[in-house]
Amino acid sequence: MSKGKVCKKCKIFVEDEKCPICGDSNFTETWKGKVIILNPETSEIAKRLKLEKEGAYAIKTG
Numbered sequence: 001m002s003k004g005k006v007c008k009k010c011k012i013f014v015e016d017e018k019c020p021i022c023g024d025s026n027f028t029e030t031w032k033g034k035v036i037i038l039n040p041e042t043s044e045i046a047k048r049l050k051l052e053k054e055g056a057y058a059i060k061t062g
């Protein structure tokens with residue numbers, strides 16, 4: 001029961017055919033936990049997960 005695909009490298013949810021961060025198309029539909037980052041510069045979660053771009057991310061993949 002997956003909802004969306006995630007870039008294996010960046011863990012960002014991707015709607016297009018290419019990842020908006022790394023430009024790769026290596027996706028997985030196996031992921032756990034979803035986190036929305038709105039302000040990567042001030043978000044503690046973004047810092048902990050080393051996310052630099054706003055968007056929706058999976059916490060775990062694979």
Ligand SMILES: [Zn+2]
Pocket residue numbers: 007008009010011019020021022023024
């Ligand atoms: Zn990527």
